[in-house]
Amino acid sequence: MAGTQSTSPVRTVDLKVATVRELNQALHELAEDGAETDWKILNAAGNHALAVGINARCRVEIMGHVGYYCAGMNKYATLTINGNAATGLAENMMSGLVRLRGDASQSAGATGRGGLLVIEGNAAARCGISLKGLDIVVKGSVGHMSAFMAQRGRMVICGDAGSALGDSLYETQLFVKGKVVDLGADCIEKEMRAEHVEAVEALLAKAGINERAQAFRRYGSARKLYHFNIDHADAY
Amino acid sequence: MTTRYPGLIESHLFSRDVIAEIQRAATEGIYDIRGGGAKRYVPHFDDLVFLGASMSRYPLEGYRERCDTNVVLGTRYASRPIELKIPITVAGMSFGALSAQAKEALGRGASAVGTSTTTGDGGMTAEERESSKTLVYQVLPSRYGMNPDDLRRADAIEVVLGQGAKPGGGGMLLGQKISPRVAAMRDLPPNIDQRSACRHPDWTGPDDLEIKLRELREITDWEKPIYIKVGASRTYYDTTLAVKAGADVIVVDGMQGGTAATQNVFIEHVGIPTLAALRQAVEALTELDMHRKVQLIVSGGIRTGADVAKALAMGADAVSIGIAALIALGDNSPGLDDEYQKIGTRAGFYDDWQAGQDPAGITTQNAELAQRLDPVLGGRRLANYLRTLTMEAQIIARACGKSHVHNLEPEDLVALTIEAAAMAGVPLAGTKWIPGHGL
Numbered sequence: 001m002a003g004t005q006s007t008s009p010v011r012t013v014d015l016k017v018a019t020v021r022e023l024n025q026a027l028h029e030l031a032e033d034g035a036e037t038d039w040k041i042l043n044a045a046g047n048h049a050l051a052v053g054i055n056a057r058c059r060v061e062i063m064g065h066v067g068y069y070c071a072g073m074n075k076y077a078t079l080t081i082n083g084n085a086a087t088g089l090a091e092n093m094m095s096g097l098v099r100l101r102g103d104a105s106q107s108a109g110a111t112g113r114g115g116l117l118v119i120e121g122n123a124a125a126r127c128g129i130s131l132k133g134l135d136i137v138v139k140g141s142v143g144h145m146s147a148f149m150a151q152r153g154r155m156v157i158c159g160d161a162g163s164a165l166g167d168s169l170y171e172t173q174l175f176v177k178g179k180v181v182d183l184g185a186d187c188i189e190k191e192m193r194a195e196h197v198e199a200v201e202a203l204l205a206k207a208g209i210n211e212r213a214q215a216f217r218r219y220g221s222a223r224k225l226y227h228f229n230i231d232h233a234d235a236y
Numbered sequence: 237m238t239t240r241y242p243g244l245i246e247s248h249l250f251s252r253d254v255i256a257e258i259q260r261a262a263t264e265g266i267y268d269i270r271g272g273g274a275k276r277y278v279p280h281f282d283d284l285v286f287l288g289a290s291m292s293r294y295p296l297e298g299y300r301e302r303c304d305t306n307v308v309l310g311t312r313y314a315s316r317p318i319e320l321k322i323p324i325t326v327a328g329m330s331f332g333a334l335s336a337q338a339k340e341a342l343g344r345g346a347s348a349v350g351t352s353t354t355t356g357d358g359g360m361t362a363e364e365r366e367s368s369k370t371l372v373y374q375v376l377p378s379r380y381g382m383n384p385d386d387l388r389r390a391d392a393i394e395v396v397l398g399q400g401a402k403p404g405g406g407g408m409l410l411g412q413k414i415s416p417r418v419a420a421m422r423d424l425p426p427n428i429d430q431r432s433a434c435r436h437p438d439w440t441g442p443d444d445l446e447i448k449l450r451e452l453r454e455i456t457d458w459e460k461p462i463y464i465k466v467g468a469s470r471t472y473y474d475t476t477l478a479v480k481a482g483a484d485v486i487v488v489d490g491m492q493g494g495t496a497a498t499q500n501v502f503i504e505h506v507g508i509p510t511l512a513a514l515r516q517a518v519e520a521l522t523e524l525d526m527h528r529k530v531q532l533i534v535s536g537g538i539r540t541g542a543d544v545a546k547a548l549a550m551g552a553d554a555v556s557i558g559i560a561a562l563i564a565l566g567d568n569s570p571g572l573d574d575e576y577q578k579i580g581t582r583a584g585f586y587d588d589w590q591a592g593q594d595p596a597g598i599t600t601q602n603a604e605l606a607q608r609l610d611p612v613l614g615g616r617r618l619a620n621y622l623r624t625l626t627m628e629a630q631i632i633a634r635a636c637g638k639s640h641v642h643n644l645e646p647e648d649l650v651a652l653t654i655e656a657a658a659m660a661g662v663p664l665a666g667t668k669w670i671p672g673h674g675l
Binding site for chain 2: 020021024025028048049052053055067068069072073075087088091092094107110111113126129130132133148149151152168170171226227228230
């Protein structure tokens with residue numbers, strides 16, 4: 001691939017020279033059970049679909065802002081993005097770790113099924129929408145409709161949450177340190193018990209974020225919408 | 237309106253059926269949910285007939301001269317387009333809505349005749365993948381079960397924006413069908429009513445969709461054809477935008493499409509007939525010089541080889557069947573009438589496919605009921621039905637002088653009603669008049 005330097009242990013791909021297709025193809029050629037490799041991607045320049053569909057244990061560092069769906073459907077890999085991310089960061093990721101140093105646009109971590117997504121800046125609307133098992137830690141705040149219809153997994157929000165947090169929530173657990181504008185349908189505040197403090201502490205430690213777990217409040221599903229009931233029609 | 241009761245006049249607006257529905261709603265406090273697609277009359281393929289060869293056209297000999305039926309889908313961008321032996325595919329129906337045995341039977345039947353089947357809202361099961369030679373993997377708003385391994389295991393990808401039964405609507409799988417296996421595949425607790433979202437979670441318009449398709453292509457190394465499926469409503473514009481977004485194949489599902497259960501009022505009052513949608517889709521593709529370059533699959537009310545032939549003559553590359561496939565497996569079989577009566581319906585009328593009580597073992601997650609469907613026998617029945625449809629379409633094509641079913645064309649068709657002529661864009665029989673096209 002043009003734009004690739006592989007003399008050092010870190011394989012460097014310059015997207016001023018190589019194409020996104022070439023980058024992704026090279027990442028897809030890594031064996032699922034192969035030795036861990038290190039990659040550095042230069043000049044991300046807002047390109048879409050960077051490092052998507054990785055299916056191998058590798059470390060990828062991306063320099064610059066990324067476009068839509070960066071790290072989409074990631075399995076096993078550890079990605080660090082030194083910039084901001086557009087829509088759908090790490091959508092449907094399955095495992096591994098994705099760390100964003102900047103801010104994320106809407107639908108970050110959408111439908112994610114496993115692993116850990118760390119956003120060191122803020123996340124816009126619909127962060128964690130339809131979450132299915134991924135853990136998300138946001139150092140800043142999240143926008144409206146975050147965790148909409150979220151099913152499994154956990155979200156730790158160190159800043160504030162926009163309106164309609166956790167609307168139509170299933171079993172995802174939400175932890176917010178700051179203010180919540182309002183809660184969505186069927187989302188309620190719940191008791192923060194010792195096991196929840198412990199879980200938040202562990203997630204913050206894993207994310208490398210220094211916050212007091214005791215300062216967080218917990219939100220979850222009231223489970224009143226789990227079975228259709230005509231007397232709840234005004235909530236639908 | 238007169239009735240069998242002398243001197244009594246039944247209201248057209250408030251007929252006995254309407255009165256019964258109002259009283260049911262007042263008693264139960266909830267709308268009627270069902271499958272089965274639009275049940276009221278709308279203009280359809282029955283309202284078209286073919287002009288068989290005569291003095292000015294030369295027919296082909298039935299059972300002797302070739303009339304091919306193969307179709308290639310995904311030639312625009314995919315490095316591995318799929319080739320089907322017949323232009324009739326099996327539409328997406330989920331494991332969850334259908335039993336594992338039914339999904340396996342669909343795969344067996346489709347594979348036996350060289351066509352494809354499609355996953356559904358709930359992910360891909362191992363049985364389905366194993367039994368389906370060519371399997372289309374749906375990417376739906378809910379993303380239940382979505383994972384990159386299945387994406388790569390699929391032969392094609394179908395991004396679903398809507399269904400003909402309910403364009404603009406999401407779905408609900410009732411708790412009684414959320415078995416532990418279904419729940420695990422969908423990352424949900426068992427036995428709860430499960431909503432299927434009506435909007436995709438990570439894109440919000442055609443410009444975003446273009447980028448989403450690019451992501452799916454990147455993940456699968458540009459190998460798989462990508463379909464975009466829309467419920468028929470603003471079909472001309474949806475087709476145009478799907479082409480712009482980069483679809484390899486467009487699937488248009490008319491309002492008669494109906495394996496998806498939803499509110500009766502939604503089914504009957506939202507969306508447009510297959511006939512009208514098909515013409516709009518072909519118009520859009522033709523104007524963009526994309527007809528036959530981006531393939532078109534149409535579904536919603538395909539029952540016979542005549543329906544298949546008419547859809548192809550109007551410009552579709554293939555059709556897709558859902559309800560008819562379930563019926564071929566044994567749904568609504570008269571032999572089960574006693575069982576249907578026990579659950580308050582009759583054979584020929586059963587449409588509560590969402591309820592999970594299907595005596596035929598098709599639309600259920602009840603293990604005892606599901607075991608009633610033998611996947612091998614079901615697959616054989618579906619294959620028989622698909623072969624029949626294909627032969628019927630070939631008979632018509634040969635009679636019109638065509639050596640391939642794709643050589644059928646609008647010029648071979650006329651309409652029996654003004655409405656059908658207007659919707660299909662073909663002349664009223666015995667005239668040169670196409671409503672909307674002048675005299």
